Amino acid sequence: xxxxxxxxxxxxxxxxxxxxxxxxxxxxxxxxxxxxxxxxxxxxxxxxxxxxxxxxxxxxxxxxxxxxxxxxxxxxxxxxxxxxxxxxxxxxxxxxxxxxxxxxxxxxxxxxxxxxxxxxxxxxxxxxxxxxxxxxxxxxxxxxxxxxxxxxxxxxxxxxxxxxxxxxxxxxxxxxxxxxxxxxxxxxxxxxxxxxxxxxxxxxxxxxxxxxxxxxxxxxxxxxxxxxxxxxxxxxxxxxxxxxxxxxxxxxxxxxxxxxxxxxxxxxxxxxxxxxxxxxxxxxxxxxxxxxxxxxxxxxxxxxxxxxxxxxxxxxxxxxxxxxxxxxxxxxxxxxxxxxxxxxxxxxxxxxxxxxxxxxx
Amino acid sequence: xxxxxxxxxxxxxxxxxxxxxxxxxxxxxxxxxxxxxxxxxxxxxxxxxxxxxxxxxxxxxxxxxxxxxxxxxxxxxxxxxxxxxxxxxxxxxxxxxxxxxxxxxxxxxxxxxxxxxxxxxxxxxxxxxxxx
Numbered sequence: 001x002x003x004x005x006x007x008x009x010x011x012x013x014x015x016x017x018x019x020x021x022x023x024x025x026x027x028x029x030x031x032x033x034x035x036x037x038x039x040x041x042x043x044x045x046x047x048x049x050x051x052x053x054x055x056x057x058x059x060x061x062x063x064x065x066x067x068x069x070x071x072x073x074x075x076x077x078x079x080x081x082x083x084x085x086x087x088x089x090x091x092x093x094x095x096x097x098x099x100x101x102x103x104x105x106x107x108x109x110x111x112x113x114x115x116x117x118x119x120x121x122x123x124x125x126x127x128x129x130x131x132x133x134x135x136x137x138x139x140x141x142x143x144x145x146x147x148x149x150x151x152x153x154x155x156x157x158x159x160x161x162x163x164x165x166x167x168x169x170x171x172x173x174x175x176x177x178x179x180x181x182x183x184x185x186x187x188x189x190x191x192x193x194x195x196x197x198x199x200x201x202x203x204x205x206x207x208x209x210x211x212x213x214x215x216x217x218x219x220x221x222x223x224x225x226x227x228x229x230x231x232x233x234x235x236x237x238x239x240x241x242x243x244x245x246x247x248x249x250x251x252x253x254x255x256x257x258x259x260x261x262x263x264x265x266x267x268x269x270x271x272x273x274x275x276x277x278x279x280x281x282x283x284x285x286x287x288x289x290x291x292x293x294x295x296x297x298x299x300x301x302x303x304x305x306x307x308x309x310x311x312x313x314x315x316x317x318x319x320x321x322x323x324x325x326x327x328x329x330x331x332x333x334x335x336x337x338x339x340x341x342x343x344x345x346x347x348x349x350x351x352x353x354x355x356x357x358x359x360x361x
Numbered sequence: 362x363x364x365x366x367x368x369x370x371x372x373x374x375x376x377x378x379x380x381x382x383x384x385x386x387x388x389x390x391x392x393x394x395x396x397x398x399x400x401x402x403x404x405x406x407x408x409x410x411x412x413x414x415x416x417x418x419x420x421x422x423x424x425x426x427x428x429x430x431x432x433x434x435x436x437x438x439x440x441x442x443x444x445x446x447x448x449x450x451x452x453x454x455x456x457x458x459x460x461x462x463x464x465x466x467x468x469x470x471x472x473x474x475x476x477x478x479x480x481x482x483x484x485x486x487x488x489x490x491x492x493x
Contacts, residue, residue, distance in 0.1 A: 062491045085487075
């Protein structure tokens, strides 16, 4: 091959390879764009699924709580989801049922609820290949707590300990004076009917007269008037505005100036029935009666917490003077957090979607 | 032989031409991807904060605010340069306790630096729950 021929061949090949870079670039770009697009769409999908689950969980617990307080679970569910920016179409109307619920709220009937939200999320890049929407789903199952938390009831330590040792009587009054039963080991007056204020604590002091009171929000008056006190105790029996945990050694004023009938009815109005379990405060047994010239808060000292099961209202549910109960825990707890969920459920909470056993309380 | 020698390095040249474009695409995608991850983290964080606040028990020692912050794990944001969490109402007063049924709002604001886009970017996530 002479020089001319070689040059010709070279030029010809160069001519044939022209645009090769452009083709590679074009394919590479498409591939990369698709990859990046897929990543972004996957990110959007994951993020929205997390948002959906969180919203379903919030809606579920809110509904369970509203139901427990006697309100409308559906309204509460819709309200909180709207506040979290969810459109009505994402949670209503119901779609599916039981394990296959994909939208809406459902009362399972065993004390638990299922909630689900669904929406169609427009896709970004993968729309190029015809996938224009992706389905976002979030779901949660939850249980509403079965008690109002800590009840404003104080039971003497000696009674709890006797029950722990199996000594009679098996059941006795925890609220309301019963002539055959002492609500306290030491009490100079006759004011104590088993109820205490959990929104008012004696300011820690070496002086047991409880000269100063510390009040907890929503209580703002110091000292509160009788009407406010009454309302607080009633609310507490309902499990409303009572997320207060007086620790061991705190001293709490007792509820005075009320009758057995009033206090027992307030308890019943809180929705308590025979068979319910209630978390009570255990006190050391002495209702401290302050020096009348010094202070006016009769008080008791907290030593722990226990769970009681209500067995009857005496003399009868329509004319209630005493709440009779028996111990339902196997020890005196130092903290509310120590009480296992299978003894009593203190907080509404999420459980697994397909939980099949008995609801733990 | 001359031609083959001249073809040498063609792949390198092609790569050199493509590489900046590829890098550009990847860089452009990194910041939105980080933002998407941070949105998910922020959502989970505010969800946790609101839920913890909703079950807060006033014990006289801890405030709602301190209790919630000690019970939620801080988010590790991608390229995060700063963040704030506000929970309302959930004050630092240890004599505060909640009103059942009222709404608690957890608001998370964050700032993230950017690799490629003009930054920094900011974001906000809000989650509401109901006090128990």
